[in-house]
Amino acid sequence: MYTRSIAVLLVCWVCFAAAELSHDLEPSLGKPAPTDFESVVAPDGTGLPVGEGSVTGGKTLYATHCVACHGSEGTQPGNSLAGGRGTLNSTRPLKTVGSYWPYATTLFDYVNRAMPYGNEKSLSENEVYAITAYVLYLNDIIPADTRLTNHNLAAVVMPNRDGFRSAPDYQPVGGSLPNSEK
Amino acid sequence: MTESPSAGNGLLNRRRLLQMGSAVGVGAILSPVAAEEPWLRRPGAPSSDYGQPSHRAHLVRERVNAHPFGPAAGSSSTPLQSLNGTITPNSLHFERHHSGIPDIDPARHTLTIFGMVDRPLTFNYEALLRYPMQSRILFLECSGNSYQNTFPAAADMTAGELNGLISCAEWTGVPLHYLLEETGIQPASKWVIAEGADASSNNRSVPLSLATEEAMVAIYQNGEPLRGAQGYPMRLLVPGCEGNLSIKWLRSLKLMDQPAHTREETSKYTDLMADGIAQQFSLRMEVKSIITTPSGKMKLQEKGVYEISGLAWSGNGEIRTVEVSADGGNSWAEAEIQSGTGRLQPVRFRIPWRWNGQPATLQSRAIDTAGNTQPTREQALKGQSPLVAYHYNGIQSWQVEHTGRITNVYA
Numbered sequence: 001m002y003t004r005s006i007a008v009l010l011v012c013w014v015c016f017a018a019a020e021l022s023h024d025l026e027p028s029l030g031k032p033a034p035t036d037f038e039s040v041v042a043p044d045g046t047g048l049p050v051g052e053g054s055v056t057g058g059k060t061l062y063a064t065h066c067v068a069c070h071g072s073e074g075t076q077p078g079n080s081l082a083g084g085r086g087t088l089n090s091t092r093p094l095k096t097v098g099s100y101w102p103y104a105t106t107l108f109d110y111v112n113r114a115m116p117y118g119n120e121k122s123l124s125e126n127e128v129y130a131i132t133a134y135v136l137y138l139n140d141i142i143p144a145d146t147r148l149t150n151h152n153l154a155a156v157v158m159p160n161r162d163g164f165r166s167a168p169d170y171q172p173v174g175g176s177l178p179n180s181e182k
Numbered sequence: 183m184t185e186s187p188s189a190g191n192g193l194l195n196r197r198r199l200l201q202m203g204s205a206v207g208v209g210a211i212l213s214p215v216a217a218e219e220p221w222l223r224r225p226g227a228p229s230s231d232y233g234q235p236s237h238r239a240h241l242v243r244e245r246v247n248a249h250p251f252g253p254a255a256g257s258s259s260t261p262l263q264s265l266n267g268t269i270t271p272n273s274l275h276f277e278r279h280h281s282g283i284p285d286i287d288p289a290r291h292t293l294t295i296f297g298m299v300d301r302p303l304t305f306n307y308e309a310l311l312r313y314p315m316q317s318r319i320l321f322l323e324c325s326g327n328s329y330q331n332t333f334p335a336a337a338d339m340t341a342g343e344l345n346g347l348i349s350c351a352e353w354t355g356v357p358l359h360y361l362l363e364e365t366g367i368q369p370a371s372k373w374v375i376a377e378g379a380d381a382s383s384n385n386r387s388v389p390l391s392l393a394t395e396e397a398m399v400a401i402y403q404n405g406e407p408l409r410g411a412q413g414y415p416m417r418l419l420v421p422g423c424e425g426n427l428s429i430k431w432l433r434s435l436k437l438m439d440q441p442a443h444t445r446e447e448t449s450k451y452t453d454l455m456a457d458g459i460a461q462q463f464s465l466r467m468e469v470k471s472i473i474t475t476p477s478g479k480m481k482l483q484e485k486g487v488y489e490i491s492g493l494a495w496s497g498n499g500e501i502r503t504v505e506v507s508a509d510g511g512n513s514w515a516e517a518e519i520q521s522g523t524g525r526l527q528p529v530r531f532r533i534p535w536r537w538n539g540q541p542a543t544l545q546s547r548a549i550d551t552a553g554n555t556q557p558t559r560e561q562a563l564k565g566q567s568p569l570v571a572y573h574y575n576g577i578q579s580w581q582v583e584h585t586g587r588i589t590n591v592y593a
Contacts, residue, residue: 030303
């Protein structure tokens with residue numbers, strides 16, 4: 001009994017010492033982050049900025065900012081945004097936003113951060129909603145009169161929503177996505 | 183003296199090669215360097231601020247590819263056939279950029295950790311330099327490495343052109359778990375979304391387990407501050423995983439209960455299978471080896487003994503064995519591994535081989551400590567959709583013609 005108490009005490013002391021050591025070695029130099037810091041839009045809509053855009057508005061913006069690389073219908077070879085539906089299990093699969101991308105939020109996130117190439121982050125949030133709407137329209141995913149907003153974008157169901165499976169080690173947490181009840 | 187074969191078509195036992203070397207070395211007579219050579223008679227160049235490789239070594243990156251729609255979105259690969267050992271010189275580390283190499287002032291760069299944490303925090307460069315650091319020799323491989331070998335016809339290319347999106351460095355940085363302990367991790371947090379500060383703001387979702395176990399915020403590469411092309415002033419490094427996960431110019435980490443399903447982990451870097459379903463988050467790079475010499479587009483000048491040498495690595499741990507075949511996989515001999523082995527550290531393997539002037543097919547296959555054996559090309563492509571070229575780790579075959587010319591083949 002006495003021996004066991006000593007052992008318990010010893011273990012506690014080692015744990016305490018290790019914690020102290022760890023604390024001592026880390027300088028703790030982080031400063032409070034800005035409260036409005038945001039970096040990414042997730043499939044459940046987390047991170048979407050307030051805003052809206054229409055397919056018709058997106059068509060005009062697309063002609064200005066996107067058409068040179070992606071073609072007027074989004075079918076520029078090597079940079080296709082549209083088409084390819086039903087080709088994924090063929091010998092010539094064509095991966096586009098419409099045929100392959102599982103979430104519409106990804107399209108917003110990517111255009112917002114990385115497009116247009118060469119003039120990144122030049123578009124307003126409303127313009128990104130509009131271009132997102134137009135690319136979805138080019139893929140027959142939403143009708144021409146759609147206004148895309150921070151309230152309805154995450155609910156857009158992409159054609160290949162269920163076309164992915166995760167590697168066994170890294171299963172995403174499921175069940176909380178607004179379009180997963182499909 | 184008789185040679186000791188270790189496998190078919192001329193593979194030898196290394197110890198015997200060393201003995202033979204002492205015996206046959208007297209046969210060749212080289213002229214001594216003539217006294218009129220200019221470097222024997224005049225002073226050479228003075229010391230310099232920052233050294234350059236010998237201009238006679240002809241070291242250049244290969245397949246410096248620009249995307250057809252934007253020159254800053256491209257890649258370049260390490261000339262594996264020109265190098266030896268395991269460390270890649272910083273100037274020759276492979277590159278893959280999505281919107282060029284940003285010129286970041288470290289005094290105006292910060293790393294913000296937020297989301298499902300107890301205390302969202304921002305760290306500047308000077309602050310990170312004061313944290314406890316770790317140095318590790320690690321491979322870094324692009325998920326698209328060797329993609330040409332998934333194509334229907336074998337491309338006539340060098341080892342570097344085909345397989346040079348793999349490099350190795352001693353990376354030094356702050357283990358990420360130190361910073362995450364400082365912010366605190368909320369129980370619901372399962373993923374860390376990393377974002378870079380380049381114009382593409384490249385972003386990827388990293389499983390929290392990978393972020394807390396082995397990831398680091400790397401600040402030094404082979405002893406010097408990161409090169410701009412490798413993320414100066416800081417990059418995420420997720421050892422053993424596809425290179426795209428190790429976000430360069432690291433600017434933020436957001437802890438979330440779900441992956442963000444960014445463009446890079448949905449549209450790209452996913453493995454479409456023949457049935458039309460794509461595998462996502464195939465993050466660990468599987469066991470692989472490449473013979474770097476003799477290799478593609480080289481020419482053996484004469485019959486005789488050559489050293490077959492190459493690199494092997496695995497995202498699942500350490501390399502346990504590398505086997506080499508000179509007869510297209512009919513027989514295999516175990517190569518010598520000379521470099522130190524360590525977790526997620528590539529190894530250099532070597533084995534002597536006597537070329538008899540006849541056609542030979544050289545191959546290597548690696549086996550890792552997790553028990554994985556590098557697959558044949560056929561095995562590696564089984565079940566995959568055509569035109570999908572990520573995570574390919576099939577055995578590389580080099581065909582030696584009777585002329586001595588070496589080409590990439592599918593065998």
